[in-house]
Amino acid sequence: MGPASALLRDVFGFDDFRPGQGEIVDAVTAGENVLAIMPTGGGKSLCFQLPALVRPGVTVVVSPLIALMRDQVRGLREAGVAAGALTSGNTPEETDAVFDALHDGSLKLLYLAPERLASGGTQRMLAQAGVSLIAVDEAHCVSQWGHDFRPDYLRIGELRRTLGVPLAAFTATADAETQGEIVTRLFDGAQPQTFLRGFDRPNLHLAFQPKDSPRKQILAFAAARKGQSGIVYCGTRAKTESIAQALREDGHAALSYHGGMEPDARRHVEERFATEDELIVVATVAFGMGVDKPDIRWVAHADLPKSIEAYYQEIGRAGRDGAPAETLTLFGPDDIRLRRSQIDEGNAPPERRAADHGRLNALLGLAEAFECRRKTLLRYFGEEHGGNCGACDLCDSPPDTFDGTEAVRKALSAALRTGESFGSGHLIDILIGNETDKVRQRGHESLPTFGVGKDLSRSQWQAVFRQIMGRDLMRPDPERHGALWMTEGARPILRGEESVTLRRDTIDRAKASRPVARTLVSEEDAPLLSALKAKRRALAEAQRVPAYVIFPDRTLIEIAERRPRNLDEMAGISGIGAKKLERYGSEFLSVVASEAEAMHPTRRKLAGKSSGALYDRLLAAQAKLARGAHGTDKPLSCSASQLAKIAELRPSDVDTLERLLGERRAERFGAAFLEVLQEG
Template sequence: MRSSVSGRIGSGRSDDPLAGKMMMTQDASTAVSPSGAGVMGPVRQVLQDVWGYDSFRPLQEASIRSVLDRRDSLTVLPTGGGKSLCFQSPALCMDGMAVVVSPLISLMKDQVDALRACGVAAAFINSSLTQAEKQSVAEQIRAGKTKLLYVAPERLLSSRMLDFLHQTTISFFAIDEAHCISNWGHDFRPEYRGLRVLKEQFPAAAVHAYTATASQPVRDDIVNQLGLENAEVLVGDFDRPNLTYRMLRANGRLQQVVDVIERHRGESGIVYCISRKEVERTAAALNQLGTVALPYHAGMSDEDRKQSQDAFIKETCDVIVATVAFGMGIDKSNVRFVVHAGMPKSIEHYQQESGRAGRDGLESECVLIYSGGDVVTWKKIMQGDAQATAGGALQSLEAINQLCGSPVCRHKALVEYFGQPYPHENCGACDVCLDEIQLVDDPITLSQKILSCVLRVKERFGASHVAKVLVGSTEQRIVQLGHDKLSTHGLLADDGLDAVRMWIDQLVQQSYLQRTGEYQLVSLSESGRRLLHRDGNPRLSVPGKAKRSRSRAVSVDSWDGVDRGLFEALRSKRSAIASENNVPAYIVFGDATLRELARVRPTTLEAFGKIKGVGDRKLADFGETFLEPIRAYSETHQLEMDVKTVPAPLATAPRAVLPNANSISAFDHFRRGESIEEVAEKLGRAVSTVVGYLQDFLRQEKITDPSPWVDKSTRDSILANLPLVAEGRIKPMFEFFEGKVSYEAIRIVLTCHQNSETPAVSEAE
């Protein structure tokens, strides 16, 4: 076992490992001097003893030095970069109490719970506390027993709170989620603007701001709005190398979402949707398909949102389906995947939301599913919001739209958007660099055809019209305009309308084409005109033909050598402890720690204490509790113990074949025995559409008896004439019955027949 830090931080143990009753105090002799060669020594010792880490992450040390030197600072570190330790660890090595400004009650509670689990005397004050609880916190502060106090900006700026803080020694102020202070930021909160008063009210206390996403204008605004003096601005690497990014054009969104979930079965994940309606529908569909998923959006009651969030944090549900209302308040380190089932409204939002994955540094997946309709949806939402348009929201929307459709390295594009160079030729962790996107062989010639068509319609039409001309549509408007006579009419007829629309979008996203005006008319840019003379390098992808995914390099923090059965056993033990103490599971131990335990399989407390993420407090509180199942499992399965690595292959989950969310919404109606007509009326859909839903239901439930929907005589007649559909078409059968048997009845019977056998019958007409 590691020895505790004697003479520097008071140590002690609580009978309740998660009650947070142990108070860490510090006498005057242990305060860290703002200068000197050994300034970081005590902080490194705190890092090891309290959190169980041997070293700081990039930029953490420089940020901590600013705190110890009592110099105002702004630290920008991506989500998962360890911002919290930049103010939590020095707070334990300085006289007085650090005040942390945090925007959300749930975020405060999670961070304070995590600190208390490590033996740190931390507290929060917000509306969730009773008057007696607030009084207790105040007494602890007056007694000098609290090292970190979390408080919301509006409460901090109340005259009563300011007067109270003047009566105690403040080591410094830490402003978390500092991008909220800037009108240029993606989560502007007016109450943050008032924090400038801290420099006036507490001139002796430094102010330190922390955020995960801030471009140069936002950084400048934060420093200016807070009135930071001679501030040190530290900007970390925006790259998250442990995240694998994939950006997929929508093609059955629910299927694409489930594909990701299947790759991470049993792991925690977030699915973001643009609208509340999509959240509800997607969550319901996932539950129908066997995934424990809960919704989260601003239209739900506070209590319902809290229940969803608590279930996710405590791992009683695997997936949260949410609008962007969900995120900032989640301090959960082991989110293994984030899916955007619709394009976010800015790259800043995407960086923040996708950054919820892999905060423990382990490999995680981020998938963005997008379509041109997402842009239209966001523009409708933004209509009438003068602040959004004035703040550059439309430009931000165009930037994320361009990123989605451009087949360029995702890591490179994200990093360079925030003003940093990306030195690698191949990131090895995105769909482009993993060679999962198939590109057309001659993109210049293909682009020339499209650009030429735009010119021939005199740059006076939108992308949809141009695409229809290129595929040879003869609809009335095209004929009336004479566009069926153009040399480019039908030039790309073999490629299909969807493919041509995608290529037009990609040319827009790569700035060879541009959209202008209220009606989004497509015209050539200067680079587009040069491309007509083969001067350019467009990248156009082959639609619907993703290559087989290549495995990326596996890091030491991944699954190499981890016994999955033991990991699950330890995960269950962690969940039981967390439930018993009503705290998030990751507060007990993070996934990275559980994986290393299941990899090394320590036999003693001394070996257990060397595992990353095991501090002195957690070693004493949980060491024997976890050693017991490790020993038992290893003996039962005859596993070697006290080892470093045992390579183990990963199995890839098979792809599921799923209906869409609209179909799934009808399943319960069919289960209740409602007729097709009744379901159509209740859902406001055409009968033919509901028949399609029914076919999905029949396939999903593997139903072989069509009698609830088709009478026996009709069923027998259809089955007796199966050879009529031998070539894969049902129209010959429909004609054979001379219209006396509907297409709908034929489809239903054939679907049930396919469930009982495996004939090669298509539904094409």
């Protein structure tokens, strides 16, 4: 076992690297210049933290937000690593401690905000500190056309040249253009060793909904996930405050966050979100890039994001611990008009505006997709996904589609016959034959298209126009109050050379139901997981650190499912390194032991019978398959009464098991249960 593998186990508590991590760690450790593009939650931080422990001297980490730096420093110190940060949020004592550790050579990782690089004193201090590596987190901030551009990131290339040390740059999302900017500005145009890791986040459930009383939709989504940390992204500051208020009135702990707040107020929200298990933050995109909280269980968008990259980055803040997490994105025609006008009214050159429209089109294509959303999303990033993912709303319930060619041609014709001078509302009035004052004043009731769309309702026509804009067949003109004009892509449809398929919106206001949250563990393990979380919360509050610094959700889930009986077995749980085992192992073992003593009433009835031991073996077999054979499926379990019935009846074939368990459970557990039953 090499030094990196030993540190991976002893310090970070992992037996194996995640896919793609090992190669990056080897390259960074060897002193190569590296550019790594990895999905959020893919373990970027480990790829520079672990090499920092292997290499001599100190590693400087340039990171964009104070909250992110403080969280990572706390987590490293909990694992026994000498780490520090120099930020404007430091107390004088904290700053003195960092400088002392630098001077005596004990510090291994030093986190800096990019703004600190503007100081000549910082560069001199680093030149004397024995720096052996620079790591740049969120490297896309160097892109001048990106929405996260930070001017001081442009100083990092100069720092690399001054110190003469290798540089490793990390980001979760960077298209070819942004990659080029990173190479130019951080590596002086010399191509670093580049790693592009898969963009798939299989633990995220993806869902989109057309807007229909969006506040109610957000409240319904949050209500089904009560007690779970979440983020709601909004397009305006005012909306963050109104939705946060509505969530509080609905019984949630919720705070708003936006760029118009005072710095102290923003820091207060960041600190509460980091330390509280059940808080919802309703925010503009000002919140999130530096959020390192691994157990955010859901992200909802009350408004459409600005691009597919922004969408991917924002949903990526959920489920960074690898446990199941959910996403919901609401969208409507007003979102599309707003995003188009923001692009058209920007100061970017024409080619940049065209590229931005392309990124928005890709997101709209994802919103209006007919097949598995994960396939559509990954295809944009150049990846192919074998089959349907089974973890998106379209896999859960395939959409109802129809041949929309005629409807689209009617809509295009109505726009052309009115000089492409009106928005969708007026065009719909013409199509359904609604003789408004505006229609009469312009004589539009005499047009050939007046009333030709009576076969569709107003809401159906609104869905048609939304999909027309989503497919970039028509665009709103910002200089003419959003009047819709036809793009070149629409002409083949108008001429009858191409057809178009549309989705029927399946909104049913009368039957609207609150979505069911996906569970983190099986029914049998849920009480133990709750007890483990309570223990974690007590320890975190006593130490005044975020709960996930003790253990992330994923570690607690594994403890609940595997139920270790001693410290040796606890050491085999992912995320428990030597320091944390020493500090917390016995505390959490006592929780497992206490819960084990509380035997389920159904199992108690089998005490002393042969079926009792059989019940226990069936329960153990179920635990191994609770998330499927590969550990990535939705958690599934049989009830205690179902297991007891199997233990007593001892069925010998799959058909009987299916009658007792139902098709889904028999498919998941049938073969394993029959094997247990045959063993006696």
